[in-house]
Amino acid sequence: MKVTFYGATREVTGSCYLVETSASRILVDCGMFQGSAFTDAKNFRDFGFNPSSIDSVIVTHAHLDHVGRLPKLVRNGFKGKIYATPPTVKLAKVVLDDAVAIMDDEFRREYRPKLYDQNDVNTVIKRFVPIEYSRRVRLGGLTFRFRDAGHIIGSAFVEIEEAGGPCIAFSGDLGNVPNPILRPTAQLVERDVLVMESTYGNRLHERVNTREQRLKDSIVSTLTQKGVLIIPAFAIERAQELLYELNHLVENHLVPSANVYLDSPMAIEALGVVESFPQYYNDHTREMVERGEDPFSFPGLRLTRTREQSKTINESPNPKVIIAGSGMMNGGRILHHLLRYLGNKKNTILIIGYQAHGTLGRHLYLGDRRVDVLHKHITVKARIESIDAYSAHADQQQLINWVGAAKRLPGHIYCTHGEEESSIALVSRLTKELGVTADVPHFEQTVEL
Ligand SMILES: [Zn+2]
The missing domain is CATH 3.60.15.10 (Ribonuclease Z/Hydroxyacylglutathione hydrolase-like)
Known part of the structure; x- marks a missing residue:
């Protein structure tokens, strides 16, 4: 061989x-x-x-x-x-x-x-x-x-x-x-x-079991000051894991109520695939499904498939959470949200994935305060946070x-x-x-x- x-x-x-x-x-x-x-x-x-x-x-x-x-x-x-x-x-x-x-x-x-x-x-x-x-x-x-x-x-x-x-x-x-x-x-x-x-x-990663606490802290601090929390997420797996953890936080009233937008057609499609294979889940999540609970859905969750639906996010009042791709902020709908929200100190960008050299995500991750988004110069005033246990x-x-x-x-x-x-x-x-x-x-x- x-x-x-x-x-x-x-x-x-x-x-x-x-x-x-x-x-x-x-x-x-x-x-x-x-x-x-x-x-x-x-x-x-x-x-x-x-x-x-x-x-x-x-x-x-x-x-x-x-x-x-x-x-x-x-x-x-x-x-x-x-x-x-x-x-x-x-x-x-x-x-x-x-x-x-x-x-x-x-x-x-x-x-x-x-x-x-x-x-x-x-x-x-x-x-x-x-x-x-x-x-x-x-x-x-x-x-x-x-x-x-x-x-x-x-x-x-x-x-x-x-x-x-x-x-x-x-x-x-x-x-x-x-x-x-x-x-x-x-x-x-x-x-x-x-x-x-x-x-x-x-x-070595941070411990996985501290990440939900850190996610919660980030949501609570942004929502209580009526800001917008933007989470750039990879469409396959990461976005669904986030929904799973948000479901837990919302259902147990651990975070203030607000609209949460999943603004990624690919992540929405991938969610459909994940939901069609519960036999591949671990015991805990499979038992949730068998009890009739939906591990990926909670009050306030909005799936925005079309461009028109995506635009309605702008008009919805703060506070709110937006999950969008691409995960490294080098394309996709996330750019429109960054353009709108990076310049306000009440908002937070929460980075939960690897950011490759040369990407906008890498610049933000490294703390650059002046960046280009869709050919416009932006002064970053939003908080930039990161949790690497989502790898x-x-x-x-x-x-x-x-x-x-x-x-x-x-x-x-x-x-x-x-x-x-x-x-x-x-x-x-x-x-x-x-x-x-x-x-x-x-x-x-x-x-x-
Ligand atoms: Zn892989």
């Missing part, structure tokens, strides 16, 4: 790995590279392999950096099936439809080339084969199964083995445990080789614990899906504390198992 790394090497995005045996050629993930531009130039390059030579694709989860180049793969000749869990199949449609809408929009406004179109996305959706966790599937001379990764709904790490040959696991993205909605990450079983993510390979990724200690809990440690670990310093930091701890062999692969490096 051979594995070649075609993405997410010494960077976070573009996950794409080729697994080859004498009998089959299988891709694990086919994600988009994400930089300051939506369709980063790297996505237009050749894959490095011939798409028509690939038999099938196994997808770990529906984030764009894991599924975003699937439409390009079919456009360039891939004819096989795509395997993913049922929620991943549904969410991938939401994510890829949105990606095409953004590409169409960028093409209209700035003539930016499109990586693919809606037809390619529709073909991808037709090729999906839904596979539940733990079910063993045979592909050529290989067998694979998905295990719960606890990262977003339907997310999986995947175990692959060759009859009479080596066994390997790809971690996909691993969750930040405990998660209010999802089950914890399943235990890793014996593997010869592990390819694992290292997004936070050099960092959807395991931190360094959680990654070490996950590997360390395996019945037998992997013989070799390749750390991917992290900035270089992050991957190197994780390799160094894995080597020192667990005594395993680990390293950080290079782009297009092939390893023989």
Whole structure:
């Protein structure tokens, strides 16, 4: 068996790995590279392999950096099936439809080339084969199964083995445990080789159980002075977790009553997907649903799908809470709200996710008081707060614990899906504390198992 790394090497995005045996050629993930531009130039390059030579694709989860180049793969000749869990199949449609809408929009406004179109996305959706966790599937001379990764709904790490040959696991993205909605990450079983993510390979998060208190403090202080609380949120998972925690705060009268707007069509669609898979929730949240409670809805919640509905938010009186995308404030409806509310000291911007270099979110996070929003100069008077315990990724200690809990440690670990310093930091701890062999692969490096 051979594995070649075609993405997410010494960077976070573009996950794409080729697994080859004498009998089959299988891709694990086919994600988009994400930089300051939506369709980063790297996505237009050749894959490095011939798409028509690939038999099938196994997808770990529906984030764009894991599924975003699937439409390009079919456009360039891939004819096989795509395997993913049922929620991943549904969410991938939401994510890829949105990606095409953004590409169409960028093409209209700035003539930016499109990586693919809606037809390619529709073909991808037709090729999906839904596979539940733990079910063993045979592909050529290989067998694979998905295990719960606890990262977003339907997310999986995947175990692959060759009859009479080596066994390997790809971690996909691993969750930040405990998660209010999802089950914890399943235990890793014996593997010869592990390819694992290292997004936070050099960092520790705040404790998850303090975050609801901090969210509450932020809401109470902003609403009591009749301000506007703006929460930029990623549409998949983060937005739904926020609704879950807001539901708890509102239903228990722990915060003053006010309108809460979910102003993101994609987050609203993703919410529909999440709600259609209660069997994927953890026990606590599933029992809520069985008792007839809605974990994601509460008095005052308004879902604003259309542009017209979104505009009514401006006219509604303060105080209010607005959840909108994009999560890094580099596009989307959030910009209109920032333009309107950044200049008032009664308002608060609450940052709950990773802010990449070069984004408006990063500037605000670093405390810049003069920023450009939609080509206008704004003096920031609103308070900027941040809670990093909302991360959807395991931190360094959680990654070490996950590997360390395996019945037998992997013989070799390749750390991917992290900035270089992050991957190197994780390799160094894995080597020192667990005594395993680990390293950080290079782009297009092939390893023989
Ligand atoms: Zn992810």
